[in-house]
Amino acid sequence: MRKILPISLVIVTLVLVAAIVSSISRTKTVDWAESFNERSNKPYGTSILYKELPKLFKDYKVRTVYHQPDSYLSAHSADMYGEFIAEGSYIIIGNSDYLTDSSSNELLHFTSSGNTLFISDYSFPQKILDTLNIELKFIENKKDSISSLSLKGIGIDAIKIDKNIGDYYFSDFNKENYTVLGHSKIDYKHVNFLKIPFGAGTIYLHTEPKAFTNYNLLKENRYQYTEGVLSYLPENDIFFDSFTKLQTPYYADVEKDSNLKWFLEQQAFRWAWYTALIFGVLFMIFNAKRRQRIIKIITPLQNTSVAFVKTVSNLYFETKDHKNLIDKKTTYFLEKIRTDFHLNTSKLDDEFIEKLAAKSGKKNEEVNGLINYISWLKTEHEVDEAQLIKLNKLIEAFNSK
Structure with a gap:
């Protein structure tokens, strides 16, 4: 066993050196062909x-x-x-x-x-x-x-x-x-x-x-x-x-080739794969002796949602970018309208207000005030905190049952 160890270390060292040299000499190229292929992750796939x-x-x-x-x-x-x-x-x-x-x-x-x-x-x-x-x-x-x-x-x-x-x-x-x-x-x-x-x-x-x-x-x-x-x-x-x-031949490759074959075609990944195999064999050789399984200490997952919300809110509070926050709230609200009520939000006119009021069960005056306020905010280049608070209250009132 002691004679095998130096030989194994020499083999592993040679493999690692070859992998490093090949990865350094390899020039990474990007395929910019416009395939529009829905299974392609290349730049011009879809x-x-x-x-x-x-x-x-x-x-x-x-x-x-x-x-x-x-x-x-x-x-x-x-x-x-x-x-x-x-x-x-x-x-x-x-x-x-x-x-x-x-x-x-x-x-x-x-x-x-x-x-x-x-x-x-x-x-x-x-x-x-x-x-x-x-x-x-x-x-x-x-x-x-x-x-x-x-x-x-x-x-x-x-x-x-x-x-x-x-x-x-x-x-x-x-x-x-x-x-x-x-x-x-x-x-x-x-x-x-x-x-x-x-x-x-x-x-x-x-x-x-x-x-x-x-x-x-x-x-x-x-x-x-x-x-x-x-x-x-x-x-x-x-x-x-x-x-x-x-x-196209490209599509056929996507259908028939396995993920492992794609990795082996990449020189750096190929050397990494072979290195991992060699280390795996060496691990089995030197750890053949029975050992007690390590008992893992499982740390319970922490709920970081509140901390994340506080971090994001502090960021907007410090930057005072009210316009950006208004745009995000408006975009999210209109997306919710499209999803929940299947309405086209490209034109926020009287017809849209009537349809939204009918589908949401809200009063016309309430919906009219919210939509007109959103349309007015879109035309403003600078807004203040009070206008952001007002928009938030109107949206919350609309979303409440």
């Missing part, structure tokens, strides 16, 4: 959006479609025999050029029957463009790689998108019947988001799919733009298109 969809559309099903729309939608229509009839919003993020004319026609029929079609891509199938009489153009970003995005009607403006060589935009469309919902800006503003009535349904076309990727959802406040775009979709079932991603 795994975060895909995981958040069930939370954004509570009480509704999110189905992933791995087939051409013509076969999937026709199979789940009133004329065919399926387990259900497809009704809701059909979402395509990137790579929409795979759509055949037959699939485009089926999507248009699906929309005209009272459903919603949402496509975010740099370009769209020619069949859809011709049917809607829309033209696209491209503007190159010659100064830098940054575009500025904005949405109309919901107070989202100047959200930056970087690593952008240029923008596609709608250069010609029916300005009388189509509604402009958003713009992108390189040198000047151009339309990048349209709402199009089609039959009994609605089509939404958007030309910046990178806004839905992991990189931009985790970057600064850009998630607000994505939330704003999706807020235009009605509250119903979601059909998330994944047919084009299924056809």
